[in-house]
Amino acid sequence: MSRHLEVREVLRRITASARRLLGAEYAALGVPDDHGGFAQFVVDGVTDEQWKAIGPLPRQHGVLAAMLHETGPIRLDDVRRAPAFGGWPDAHPELSAFLGMPIVDTDHAEDEPEVLGVIYLANKRGGGGFTDHDEELLRILAAHAALALSNARLYERSRELTLAGERARIAHDLHDAVAQKLFSLRLTAKAAAKLVDRDPARARAELAEVARLAAEAADELRAVVVELRPAALEEDGLSATLASQVQVLDRAHSADIAFAADRVRALPPAQEAALLRVAQEALHNALRHSGAGRVTVTLAGTPARGAVLRVSDNGRGFDPESVRRAGRHLGLASMRDRAAAVGGRLTLDSSPGAGTVVEMEVPGA
Numbered sequence: 001m002s003r004h005l006e007v008r009e010v011l012r013r014i015t016a017s018a019r020r021l022l023g024a025e026y027a028a029l030g031v032p033d034d035h036g037g038f039a040q041f042v043v044d045g046v047t048d049e050q051w052k053a054i055g056p057l058p059r060q061h062g063v064l065a066a067m068l069h070e071t072g073p074i075r076l077d078d079v080r081r082a083p084a085f086g087g088w089p090d091a092h093p094e095l096s097a098f099l100g101m102p103i104v105d106t107d108h109a110e111d112e113p114e115v116l117g118v119i120y121l122a123n124k125r126g127g128g129g130f131t132d133h134d135e136e137l138l139r140i141l142a143a144h145a146a147l148a149l150s151n152a153r154l155y156e157r158s159r160e161l162t163l164a165g166e167r168a169r170i171a172h173d174l175h176d177a178v179a180q181k182l183f184s185l186r187l188t189a190k191a192a193a194k195l196v197d198r199d200p201a202r203a204r205a206e207l208a209e210v211a212r213l214a215a216e217a218a219d220e221l222r223a224v225v226v227e228l229r230p231a232a233l234e235e236d237g238l239s240a241t242l243a244s245q246v247q248v249l250d251r252a253h254s255a256d257i258a259f260a261a262d263r264v265r266a267l268p269p270a271q272e273a274a275l276l277r278v279a280q281e282a283l284h285n286a287l288r289h290s291g292a293g294r295v296t297v298t299l300a301g302t303p304a305r306g307a308v309l310r311v312s313d314n315g316r317g318f319d320p321e322s323v324r325r326a327g328r329h330l331g332l333a334s335m336r337d338r339a340a341a342v343g344g345r346l347t348l349d350s351s352p353g354a355g356t357v358v359e360m361e362v363p364g365a
Contacts, residue, residue, distance in 0.1 A: 006269075008040065010152045011117070014103075014145045015044045018119050021141060022134045025123035026093060029103075030058075031116065032068050040117075046093065053091035062086030067100045067118040073139065074100040077129045079122065095122040099130040101138045103145045116149050155270075178220045185213040219252055238272040238307075239264050239299060242279055246297055253287050255313075256294045263301035271362045274338040275299070275309050278346065281335050282311035282358040290315025290356060305364030312357040317350045335360070 011029050019027030026045040033039035041057045058064055066084045067074055076082055079098035088095075099121045105114040119142060124130055192206035236244070239261040246259040267275075279297060286295045292315030300308050320332075332348060335358070339346035344362035 007149070007152045008042075010145075010148050011040060011042045012044075014119065014141070014148070015042045018121060018138060018141055019044045021137055022099070022121055022130065023125040024099075024121040024130075025125055026095065026121070028120040030064060030068075030118050030120070050091065050093070054089050055091070063098070063100070064118070064120070067102060067120070068115055071102055071104055071113055071115065073102075073135050074098070075130055075135055097124045097129040098122050099134060099138060101135075101142045103142045103149060105146055105150060106143075116146060119145070178217055181213050181217040181220065185210055185217065188213065219254075237266065238275060241276060242297060242299060245280070246283075249283060249287065255287060255292050257283070257287075257297070258295075259297045259299075261299045264299050264307055265301050265305055265364075267307060267362065267364075268342075271307075271342045271344070274342045274344065275307065275360060275362065278335045278338055278358070278360050279309055279311060285358075286311065286313040286315060286356065290317070292316075292355070302361070302364070306362050309360045310357065311359075312355065314355045317352050317354045317356055319352060320348060320350055 011031070015027045015029045018024070018029075024045070026043070028041065028043045030038045030042075031040040037059050038057050043051060046054075062084050063074070063076075063079055063082055063086075076098040078096045079085060080096065082098075101119045103116045103119065105116050119138065121130065121138070124134075188206050188209050192203045192210060195203035195206060243259050243261070246257050250257040266272075283295065283297070286292050290313050292313035295311065295313045298308075298310045300310075302308060336346050338344075339360050339362070342362055344360055346358070346360045348356070348358050350356035
């Protein structure tokens with residue numbers, strides 16, 4: 001359970017593990033919302049066709065609701081005889097023996113522990129009801145599930161904050177690069193219009209400047225669109241995604257941009273996402289700030305089943321210490337944070353007139 005960082009995948013793992021561990025025919029896990037329903041409800045032991053036939057997600061009623069207000073388990077020989085039982089849809093499977101266990105955040109700051117969700121099990125295989133031993137096993141599983149679910153929530157929240165930061169950076173780029181160029185283009189076009197009659201030669205020069213500024217603005221916009229476009233990591237993998245983005249940037253910029261990959265194995269999703277974002281940030285810096293004529297991106301596997309990303313350019317370079325003192329971070333702190341978050345390491349090598357090399361290495365899974 002703890003290997004996964006996506007909340008939905010963690011919920012699926014918890015549900016499947018509980019059903020398998022206790023030998024139940026059916027298992028479900030509900031995460032409540034604030035409106036009398038479930039924000040998420042995961043089932044195991046029910047086919048997709050059966051689930052569609054059952055209908056909408058259940059509301060918080062009956063035995064399901066009772067569990068959301070308890071911090072201890074509920075064990076029933078026959079759920080249909082429970083006072084709180086409220087029935088189920090026609091397509092719902094028949095349930096009898098029942099065991100429910102809340103997933104409780106014991107580290108919650110308030111006096112009352114927070115119920116993160118509830119595991120529901122029904123119909124013990126081989127007949128009979130759930131035992132004291134089953135209940136203890138499920139209690140142990142729920143304690144681990146609370147840690148895994150809390151970690152996944154923190155990861156998703158961190159990712160949301162990262163995305164918000166990415167949007168802010170792109171908005172800043174649009175203002176600094178595109179908006180300023182368009183403003184200059186507008187002034188230059190006005191100047192050319194006034195010069196057409198009295199100084200045609202200067203008017204032609206101004207119009208040539210208009211064409212240059214328009215081309216630069218178009219390049220900037222294309223680059224921003226590439227960064228906004230969702231990367232197809234899950235479908236295509238890191239190498240193919242990087243190759244596609246480099247190809248688009250190569251068409252959009254005057255610099256020659258190349259990509260090469262060598263013996264790259266599939267990596268955990270978090271590592272691939274971090275490598276992609278660092279590559280995008282390094283490319284952004286090389287294309288916007290370095291004046292490079294050539295940028296090279298390489299991705300290579302390591303003997304330890306990890307990977308090394310390298311983005312190098314032949315631009316004007318810079319003194320990293322001077323940049324840091326001046327407060328111009330060029331996204332370096334963000335890149336280092338991304339590397340550290342997945343157990344990786346990022347190094348930067350640059351000096352005035354000698355280009356820049358950004359390298360990130362991540363360990364194997």
